[in-house]
Amino acid sequence: MEVRPILSTLFRNKTAPLLIAAQVALTLAIVANSLYIIRERLASAARPTGLDEPNIGWINLSPVGEVADPKTMQEVDLNTLRAIPGVRSATWANMIPLSQSGWNSGGMSLKEGDNDSGINSAHYFSPGSLVDTFGLNLIAGRDFTADDVFDHDPEQGSALPKTVIISKALAEALLPNEADLGQLVGQQLFNATEAPVTIIGIVDRLQTPWSNEGADGEQSYILPIRYLVGSFQYAIRTEPGQLDRVMKEAADQLSTLRSDRVLNSQRTFAEIRASRYANETLMAGLLIAVTLFLLLITASGIVGLSSLWVNQRRKQIGVRRALGARRIDVIRYFLVENMLITSGGVLLGLLLTLALNQVLVRQMEVPRLPAEYVGFGMVIMWLLGVASVLGPALRAARVPPAVATRTV
Amino acid sequence: MIRMNKLSKVYRTHMIETHALRGIEIDVQPGEFVAVTGPSGSGKTTFLNIAGLLEEHTGGDYFLDGVNVTGLNDNQRSRLRNEKLGFIFQGFNLIPDLNLFDNVDVPLRYRGFNAAERRRRIEEALAQVGLSARIKHYPSELSGGQQQRVAIARALAGSPKVLLADEPTGNLDTQMARGVMELLEEINARGTTILMVTHDPELAARAARNVHIVDGLVTDFVRREAPSLVAVA
Numbered sequence: 062m063e064v065r066p067i068l069s070t071l072f073r074n075k076t077a078p079l080l081i082a083a084q085v086a087l088t089l090a091i092v093a094n095s096l097y098i099i100r101e102r103l104a105s106a107a108r109p110t111g112l113d114e115p116n117i118g119w120i121n122l123s124p125v126g127e128v129a130d131p132k133t134m135q136e137v138d139l140n141t142l143r144a145i146p147g148v149r150s151a152t153w154a155n156m157i158p159l160s161q162s163g164w165n166s167g168g169m170s171l172k173e174g175d176n177d178s179g180i181n182s183a184h185y186f187s188p189g190s191l192v193d194t195f196g197l198n199l200i201a202g203r204d205f206t207a208d209d210v211f212d213h214d215p216e217q218g219s220a221l222p223k224t225v226i227i228s229k230a231l232a233e234a235l236l237p238n239e240a241d242l243g244q245l246v247g248q249q250l251f252n253a254t255e256a257p258v259t260i261i262g263i264v265d266r267l268q269t270p271w272s273n274e275g276a277d278g279e280q281s282y283i284l285p286i287r288y289l290v291g292s293f294q295y296a297i298r299t300e301p302g303q304l305d306r307v308m309k310e311a312a313d314q315l316s317t318l319r320s321d322r323v324l325n326s327q328r329t330f331a332e333i334r335a336s337r338y339a340n341e342t343l344m345a346g347l348l349i350a351v352t353l354f355l356l357l358i359t360a361s362g363i364v365g366l367s368s369l370w371v372n373q374r375r376k377q378i379g380v381r382r383a384l385g386a387r388r389i390d391v392i393r394y395f396l397v398e399n400m401l402i403t404s405g406g407v408l409l410g411l412l413l414t415l416a417l418n419q420v421l422v423r424q425m426e427v428p429r430l431p432a433e434y435v436g437f438g439m440v441i442m443w444l445l446g447v448a449s450v451l452g453p454a455l456r457a458a459r460v461p462p463a464v465a466t467r468t469v
Numbered sequence: 470m471i472r473m474n475k476l477s478k479v480y481r482t483h484m485i486e487t488h489a490l491r492g493i494e495i496d497v498q499p500g501e502f503v504a505v506t507g508p509s510g511s512g513k514t515t516f517l518n519i520a521g522l523l524e525e526h527t528g529g530d531y532f533l534d535g536v537n538v539t540g541l542n543d544n545q546r547s548r549l550r551n552e553k554l555g556f557i558f559q560g561f562n563l564i565p566d567l568n569l570f571d572n573v574d575v576p577l578r579y580r581g582f583n584a585a586e587r588r589r590r591i592e593e594a595l596a597q598v599g600l601s602a603r604i605k606h607y608p609s610e611l612s613g614g615q616q617q618r619v620a621i622a623r624a625l626a627g628s629p630k631v632l633l634a635d636e637p638t639g640n641l642d643t644q645m646a647r648g649v650m651e652l653l654e655e656i657n658a659r660g661t662t663i664l665m666v667t668h669d670p671e672l673a674a675r676a677a678r679n680v681h682i683v684d685g686l687v688t689d690f691v692r693r694e695a696p697s698l699v700a701v702a
């Protein structure tokens with residue numbers, strides 16, 4: 062390989078190659094970091110909630126004025142919903158994952174009075190079976206029966222339930238480093254404010270309405286409560302492929318059932334997810350656009366400089382051809398030269414990438430960049446370099462050897 | 470060494486066909502020093518370029534060192550140029566960003582010699598043209614005559630059979646031209662065949678053989694016993 066003479070040529074014409082190398086370095090730093098951020102955001106947005114998402118809808122109505130008998134109303138509504146063809150299960154629930162607002166409890170513990178355990182949990186409750194209606198996966202114990210359910214009127218401070226189903230993430234937080242979580246079934250669960258309840262089941266996953274990063278986003282429990290207020294929010298689970306039609310019928314029927322309430326919203330779970338992660342999706346899109354734009358700019362820089370050099374060196378290329386260079390030798394010359402510049406930029410970019418990541422780790426709570434993203438970024442830059450120089454190099458290879466004698 | 474039969478070259482551009490060479494017949498023996506003369510536009514450079522495999526002829530046959538080059542592909546022609554031919558240009562055509570060592574090295578790298586062999590050849594070639602002391606210098610630091618000597622060293626380093634020169638002294642003053650001519654004569658004396666295009670009748674007269682091209686035809690060639698003798702018929 063003719064690396065040394067190419068290097069010495071580059072050293073005698075430093076400015077342009079240095080600019081290109083700097084551009085490659087900068088692009089690498091930004092591309093590697095933003096690829097990682099994009100991946101992180103999209104991966105976070107793609108986390109499962111534990112629900113049978115494609116078949117779940119959420120419908121919400123507000124009463125106009127006082128509601129006389131909420132218990133009857135819930136029953137009538139639910140009977141109406143369950144009668145719609147294609148409905149597999151429907152129930153009242155206080156909240157649903159990814160909705161970004163809801164109930165939360167702190168100080169979860171297996172011991173009484175341990176209010177500072179630091180373990181939080183989303184506080185779901187429903188008079189029906191969320192295991193059924195959300196489509197949760199029960200991995201230990203049992204689901205609620207009608208006997209577990211307590212009517213609760215917050216204004217009368219009536220009796221509270223005695224049983225609870227918890228999520229695996231909450232179980233793991235309560236019993237860290239313990240393989241057999243099933244032993245929790247039958248144990249008492251305490252929290253900072255309410256009476257203890259007995260754990261009767263564990264579900265594999267149930268994300269919180271806030272779906273935070275990490276285990277925190279999956280620490281949840283469900284209480285069997287019939288909440289006697291005039292708030293009408295129903296989760297519906299349909300047979301596969303029926304959701305859109307069922308949601309429309311459900312909205313129609315619930316609206317016509319009574320005139321003293323208005324339909325707030327009727328959303329499929331896909332819509333809830335989309336609005337929960339709208340920012341992430343937007344940010345990923347922006348970063349992708351910026352990344353592509355940068356790559357394009359850098360590629361143009363390389364194409365531009367290489368083209369300029371091919372034109373400036375036409376005579377020299379002809380002379381090299383006259384002296385015995387084959388076309389492939391000319392192509393190789395430009396590829397090697399570009400590789401050297403790109404590699405210089407990539408090495409510089411490696412430092413820049415890590416520095417930028419440092420800043421992001423500190424300022425934006427972005428996790429440390431894994432090595433494979435740096436490696437991937439480097440490969441992209443090298444490929445970009447080769448792809449950009451290929452056109453000009455092929456043009457150089459077409460310079461006829463007669464140029465050596467024909468032009469001055 | 471160089472044998473051409475009814476060799477012709479037609480340039481086709483847009484509408485115009487230029488018959489640059491029209492049936493050249495020539496047979497240059499190994500070790501000959503041939504000066505090619507003729508009026509401007511007569512086809513001298515075309516002839517030299519075809520002889521040097523820089524351009525392809527459009528008719529007839531060309532045998533270089535016994536090899537029929539008609540129909541060889543680009544790679545084969547490159548290899549032949551590299552192994553059998555050395556070029557000297559009017560404008561020197563050194564690579565400005567490479568020092569003398571690296572300039573002479575260019576054809577040797579294409580040849581695939583190992584580093585030690587290349588170094589030996591570079592040093593020997595530069596010594597032969599009297600520029601050993603300047604091995605790390607760049608072309609811009611040399612006079613025209615010196616640059617042409619480097620070009621000669623570059624042409625010689627691969628031990629070519631034929632040296633092709635298109636007006637090698639065209640850009641030099643008389644004194645430097647004479648120096649270069651003497652160097653070429655030395656090289657020829659050691660057995661290398663030389664084909665040199667020149668406008669300078671004095672230099673042409675020093676060559677053992679003159680080929681005169683007019684209007685794409687070899688109209689006249691003269692062989693004489695000694696360069697010091699009388700004028701051309």
Ligand SMILES: Nc1ncnc2c1ncn2[C@@H]1O[C@H](COP(=O)(O)OP(=O)(O)OP(=O)(O)O)[C@@H](O)[C@H]1O
Nearest residue numbers: 480481482487489508509510511512513514515516
């Ligand atoms: N690439 C080309 N395309 C078309 N015509 C060409 C080309 N190269 C040369 N010619 C024509 O071929 C003829 C011979 O040109 P050539 O360069 O061989 O002349 P020359 O004898 O070397 O002239 P000079 O003494 O001026 O260098 C000229 O008429 C020239 O215009």
Ligand SMILES: [Mg+2]
Nearest residue numbers: 513514515635
């Ligand atoms: Mg000419």
